[in-house]
Amino acid sequence: MPSPAIDDDIDDAGYVSGLPGVLGVVDAAVARIEAVLLAVGVLLMALNTIANVVGRYLLSQSLFFSEELNQALIVLITFAGISYAARHGRHIRMSAFFDAAPPRLRKAMMVVIAAVTAAAMFLLAWYAVQYVSAQASRGRLLPALQIPVWWIIVWAPLGFFLTGLQYALTAIKNMIHKDIWLSTSTLEGYDDTGEEEV
Amino acid sequence: DTWRYAFEEAMDEVQGKFAQKFKEEIEANSDHEIQLFPFGTLGESADTMEQAQSGILQFVDQSPGFTGALIPEAQVFFVPYLLPQDEEQLASFFKNSKAINELFPPLYAEQGLELLTMFPEGEVMMTTAEAVTGPDDLDEVKFRVMTNPLLVESYRAFGATPTPLPWGEVYGALQTGIIQGQENPAFFIESTKMYEVTDHITRTGHNNFTTAVMANKDFYDGLSEEDQTVIADAIDAAFDYIIDYQKGLTEESLEKIKEAKPSITITTLSDEERQPFMDTADSVEQEFLEIGGDQAQEILDQLKADLEAAADS
Amino acid sequence: MTLAIFGTMILLLLAGFPMMIPLIAGSLIGFVALFGGMGQLDTMVQQILGGIRPASLIAVPMFIFAADIMTRGQSASRLIDLVMAFVGHLKGGLAVSTAAACTLFGAVSGSTQATVVAVGGPLRPRMLRAGYGDSFSLALIVNASDIAFLIPPSIGMIIYGVVSGTSISELFIAGIGPGVLILVLFSIYSWLYARRHDVPTEPRASWPERGRAMRRALWPLGFPVIIVGGIYGGIFSPTEAAAACVLYALILEMVVFREMSVKQLYATAKSTGLITAVVFILVGAGAAFSYVISFAQIPQQVLGGIGIDEMGQYGVLFTISIAFFVGCMFVDPIVVILILVPIFAPVVDSVGLDPVLVGTIITLQVAIGSATPPFGCDIFTAIAVFKRPYAEVVKGTPPFILMLLSVAVLLIFFPQIALFLRDLAFDK
Ligand code: NA
Ligand code: NA
Numbered sequence: 021m022p023s024p025a026i027d028d029d030i031d032d033a034g035y036v037s038g039l040p041g042v043l044g045v046v047d048a049a050v051a052r053i054e055a056v057l058l059a060v061g062v063l064l065m066a067l068n069t070i071a072n073v074v075g076r077y078l079l080s081q082s083l084f085f086s087e088e089l090n091q092a093l094i095v096l097i098t099f100a101g102i103s104y105a106a107r108h109g110r111h112i113r114m115s116a117f118f119d120a121a122p123p124r125l126r127k128a129m130m131v132v133i134a135a136v137t138a139a140a141m142f143l144l145a146w147y148a149v150q151y152v153s154a155q156a157s158r159g160r161l162l163p164a165l166q167i168p169v170w171w172i173i174v175w176a177p178l179g180f181f182l183t184g185l186q187y188a189l190t191a192i193k194n195m196i197h198k199d200i201w202l203s204t205s206t207l208e209g210y211d212d213t214g215e216e217e218v
Numbered sequence: 219d220t221w222r223y224a225f226e227e228a229m230d231e232v233q234g235k236f237a238q239k240f241k242e243e244i245e246a247n248s249d250h251e252i253q254l255f256p257f258g259t260l261g262e263s264a265d266t267m268e269q270a271q272s273g274i275l276q277f278v279d280q281s282p283g284f285t286g287a288l289i290p291e292a293q294v295f296f297v298p299y300l301l302p303q304d305e306e307q308l309a310s311f312f313k314n315s316k317a318i319n320e321l322f323p324p325l326y327a328e329q330g331l332e333l334l335t336m337f338p339e340g341e342v343m344m345t346t347a348e349a350v351t352g353p354d355d356l357d358e359v360k361f362r363v364m365t366n367p368l369l370v371e372s373y374r375a376f377g378a379t380p381t382p383l384p385w386g387e388v389y390g391a392l393q394t395g396i397i398q399g400q401e402n403p404a405f406f407i408e409s410t411k412m413y414e415v416t417d418h419i420t421r422t423g424h425n426n427f428t429t430a431v432m433a434n435k436d437f438y439d440g441l442s443e444e445d446q447t448v449i450a451d452a453i454d455a456a457f458d459y460i461i462d463y464q465k466g467l468t469e470e471s472l473e474k475i476k477e478a479k480p481s482i483t484i485t486t487l488s489d490e491e492r493q494p495f496m497d498t499a500d501s502v503e504q505e506f507l508e509i510g511g512d513q514a515q516e517i518l519d520q521l522k523a524d525l526e527a528a529a530d531s
Numbered sequence: 532m533t534l535a536i537f538g539t540m541i542l543l544l545l546a547g548f549p550m551m552i553p554l555i556a557g558s559l560i561g562f563v564a565l566f567g568g569m570g571q572l573d574t575m576v577q578q579i580l581g582g583i584r585p586a587s588l589i590a591v592p593m594f595i596f597a598a599d600i601m602t603r604g605q606s607a608s609r610l611i612d613l614v615m616a617f618v619g620h621l622k623g624g625l626a627v628s629t630a631a632a633c634t635l636f637g638a639v640s641g642s643t644q645a646t647v648v649a650v651g652g653p654l655r656p657r658m659l660r661a662g663y664g665d666s667f668s669l670a671l672i673v674n675a676s677d678i679a680f681l682i683p684p685s686i687g688m689i690i691y692g693v694v695s696g697t698s699i700s701e702l703f704i705a706g707i708g709p710g711v712l713i714l715v716l717f718s719i720y721s722w723l724y725a726r727r728h729d730v731p732t733e734p735r736a737s738w739p740e741r742g743r744a745m746r747r748a749l750w751p752l753g754f755p756v757i758i759v760g761g762i763y764g765g766i767f768s769p770t771e772a773a774a775a776c777v778l779y780a781l782i783l784e785m786v787v788f789r790e791m792s793v794k795q796l797y798a799t800a801k802s803t804g805l806i807t808a809v810v811f812i813l814v815g816a817g818a819a820f821s822y823v824i825s826f827a828q829i830p831q832q833v834l835g836g837i838g839i840d841e842m843g844q845y846g847v848l849f850t851i852s853i854a855f856f857v858g859c860m861f862v863d864p865i866v867v868i869l870i871l872v873p874i875f876a877p878v879v880d881s882v883g884l885d886p887v888l889v890g891t892i893i894t895l896q897v898a899i900g901s902a903t904p905p906f907g908c909d910i911f912t913a914i915a916v917f918k919r920p921y922a923e924v925v926k927g928t929p930p931f932i933l934m935l936l937s938v939a940v941l942l943i944f945f946p947q948i949a950l951f952l953r954d955l956a957f958d959k
Contacts, residue, residue, distance in 0.1 A: 029798045029801070029802055030801070030802075030805075055801055057804075058800070058801045058804030058805060058808070059797050059798075059800035059801040059804060060800075061804055062592060062596055062800040062801075062803045062804045062807070063796075063800050065589065065592060065593065065774075066593060066596060066774050066777045066778070069589065069593065069770060069771055069773075069774035070771075070774045070775065070777075070778050072771065073766075073767060073771045073774070073775065076360065076379070076381065077766075080358060080379045081379070082360075082379065082380065082381045082382055084365060084370060084380075084382050086382070087365070087382055087384065087586050088365075090586065090589045091584045091586070094583055094584065094588070094589065094592070094807075094811065095580065095583065095584070097592070097804045097807050097808055097811075098583050098807065098808045098811040098812055098815065099808075100804070100808070101804050101805050101807060101808020101809065101811075101812075102551075102808050102809070102812045104805060104808070105805055105808055105809045110805060110809060111549035111550070111551065111809055112549065112550045112551075112809055112810075112813065112911050112914045112915055112921070113547050113548060113549050113550055113921065114544050114545065114547065114550065114905075114920075114921035114922065115547050115920055115921065115922075116920065116921065116922035117545050117546070117547060118546065118547030119547075119920075129546065129547060133546070133547060133548050133549075133552075136548070136552065137548065137549055137552055140552060140555050140556070140559070143559075143569075143572070144555070144572075144575070144576060144579075147569075147572040147573045147575065147576050148573075148576045150572075150573040150576075151573035151574075151576040151577055151580075154268075154272070154573060158268075158271065158288060158329065159288070160264070160287045160288050161287050162287070163286065163287055163365045163366055163367065164365050164367075164382070166367075169287075173580055176576060176579075176580060222826075228693065228694055228696075228873070229873050230696065253828065255825070255826075256869075256873065257869070258690075258865070258866070258869040259825045259866070259869050259870055260822060260825060260826060261577070261578060261581045261818075261822065262581060265577055265578070265581050268574075268577060269574060269577075272571065272573070272574065274566070274571055274574055383768070384585065384586040384587060386585075386587060386686055386689065386690070387586070387587060387768055389684075389689050389692075389699055390641075390684040390686075390689065390768075391765075391768060393684070394684075394762060394763060394764070394765040395764075395765025396765050396766070396767070396768055409693070409696055410692075410693050411692055411693070411697075411698055411699045411700070414698060414699060414700045415700075478698070
């Protein structure tokens with residue numbers, strides 16, 4: 021058995037947006053950007069952490085911004101990632117009872133799940149906007165980087181909104197298409213990992 | 219009503235003692251109830267501050283070092299050798315200072331906060347792996363400081379390698395030796411067991427940890443005059459209580475440390491030994507004037523005047 | 532309110548909602564009930580962001596990244612071949628080695644989640660190939676990773692020490708006894724499992740074969756050196772050791788073994804980011820939920836009515852165990868410690884319990900709770916990393932939880948399991 025990590029890579033080039041026309045092009049582009057942000061975020065985080073060690077031992081100089089930069093990156097990764105995960109049906113769920121239900125009920129449940137999740141994400145997106153703008157108006161700075169705090173959390177509303185969008189589209193897709201869709205591009209039972217979906 | 223009060227330390231540390239006294243006074247003299255939220259139970263320092271700003275919390279205790287991100291002037295308390303170590307002088311300064319009672323409140327008000335009081339929490343001491351008698355002993359010593367530009371500048375000027383580290387990792391890092399030093403008041407070194415993983419405590423007298431208690435401004439302004447008086451009285455009572463509570467607290471904490479770890483050395487530097495450290499204060503003061511906001515100069519001058527007045531009285 | 536919150540959460544979870552939704556819904560209900568409307572939901576966002584920001588959490592994506600590089604390349608398999616050369620002929624040898632590796636790695640890294648990915652990542656496929664069932668392997672990895680809490684350095688013990696004013700050094704030493712006891716129990720269970728399911732053994736490797744395995748593993752043996760030597764040697768923090776492993780893994784796989792291309796590096800980083808995101812959004816949502824519990828003072832209310840002051844030592848210890856166990860099933864362990872320890876402190880004091888013993892029991896309960904359904908954080912880490920359904924990750928857990936709980940009970944009746952080493956070291 022090959023190691024599980026390898027064959028489960030998502031092929032971004034092969035990603036087909038669930039949306040028609042121009043919207044689909046925009047959506048595919050957003051998907052591409054999310055993927056790049058994820059990869060670059062992780063690489064930068066490793067680089068930043070290593071640089072801090074090197075600085076401390078070779079230059080007797082700690083990188084004071086290192087911790088803040090990692091905080092910025094983890095926020096970026098998390099919020100680029102939740103939308104990307106929604107797009108590819110990768111969010112963690114407990115599907116034991118769901119899977120045991122008959123197909124028609126499953127489809128109805130999927131519509132409800134996707135719609136409710138979308139609503140929750142939009143709600144959080146809205147309050148994340150409030151939170152970010154409150155931060156901006158208070159003018160709090162990151163102590164080491166000396167940049168406004170809101171710069172590094174602005175991904176939160178964006179991530180919630182894009183995630184909500186993916187779930188909303190999933191609900192619609194389940195309503196107008198036959199089959200059961202986990203996300204706009206992932207069919208239930210579609211096996212891109214050689215293992216069960218989660 | 220139920221009023222909520224968050225602080226940055228555990229219940230039995232100085233801020234917790236202050237908060238408990240405040241609660242006791244308020245509940246004895248009004249129908250209001252106070253709920254206390256110690257360190258970490260409602261998020262980090264910056265989080266509780268925001269919650270106080272948005273009115274979820276009515277009261278918050280936050281040290282100016284953390285407030286510096288919002289009110290740069292508050293960082294003045296990190297300028298080394300500004301505050302005296304004499305407890306009575308300190309108490310009189312905090313009570314009567316024009317800078318604290320007149321200049322700071324408008325700055326806090328701009329952030330939606332009513333500054334109720336500032337009080338000292340005790341002399342800051344260095345704990346290190348090797349003995350320290352002068353800046354030379356700090357050469358190449360990785361010294362954990364909070365990520366505040368002035369603290370960083372201070373320790374750089376002292377000759378150390380200031381090293382940022384999240385608080386939760388300090389104990390482990392001292393134990394394994396990633397860092398060889400950190401600074402805190404004696405009660406905190408004792409209560410957080412920092413002394414278990416360090417060998418020398420040095421009293422350089424460079425600072426006294428200061429903290430501030432604030433209320434949400436809209437909440438405070440919306441209170442009846444009667445309630446405002448209850449709060450003011452409770453703050454006064456808690457202030458006197460905490461000054462009294464701290465009398466001898468430093469020595470007591472050091473004794474407890476010595477008892478728990480007899481091998482530890484506790485050294486008070488002489489004036490002569492302190493001089494080289496004191497000589498670096500100017501550079502940090504300059505740094506403060508640069509990053510301390512519009513009123514940095516005014517605050518610094520007033521503080522110095524207030525301190526002189528406190529020394530004379 | 533409490534019942535409405537927990538009921539809704541369990542219902543949403545069982546209905547198959549993405550796991551962030553039960554946590555978010557629980558917090559939403561709490562915020563709306565506490566503040567009489569949606570006016571303060573920005574604070575919920577604040578808590579979600581605050582939940583994912585702590586610097587020590589950065590070790591998690593870094594170890595995921597390092598483990599993924601090692602597994603895609605040759606480092607991991609060479610290391611495991613080496614282990615197999617020595618234990619492959621023993622019944623249950625691989626399972627016992629996995630448990631031991633989780634304990635060791637967890638001890639050093641201090642992070643249970645990092646252990647699940649760093650040790651479980653490479654070893655789980657090998658266990659499957661050797662004939663162990665998946666739910667057994669998953670449960671073993673998840674639960675053995677939790678021994679990390681008990682063996683120093685332990686962030687849980689540090690927080691407990693600070694909040695309760697207990698010596699952290701004594702706590703560290705007291706954790707070793709129960710930690711080792713759990714490892715022994717897990718090993719016995721693994722051996723029994725291997726016997727009962729007749730997991731085949733490999734032929735005993737000859738010494739020349741072992742020598743060859745050793746030579747092949749020479750480069751990858753740098754990993755344990757970096758992690759154990761680096762952290763205990765005072766060179767790295769656990770997070771930095773993780774990043775150093777990433778660098779070392781990249782050098783091995785891209786330069787020495789020439790196993791990984793830049794394109795694969797990109798894919799690995801992206802996959803790490805994805806796993807990180809789906810786990811961290813749950814950590815963030817969990818933080819928002821913890822806030823509600825803390826703000827509403829629910830633990831104080833629940834514990835207020837049970838008359839703990841009337842109980843004797845055993846009663847208090849059992850109550851503490853249950854409270855922490857239940858708390859950690861839903862809420863982040865650190866937050867549970869911060870909230871509950873001060874509540875129990877007076878009664879621990881008044882019945883004359885040794886705070887070090889209490890700290891050890893609490894740490895053990897916290898460890899058990901983190902691997903316990905429904906919201907144990909190690910469970911969702913395992914789901915994200917191994918891409919296995921929730922039910923399957925959880926299925927093999929009961930025997931392990933049973934073993935852990937029996938250690939907890941043993942500890943209550945035989946405190947010397949924890950205190951023996953402490954008394955020895957501190958002359959008590
Ligand atoms: Na550990
Ligand atoms: Na948990």
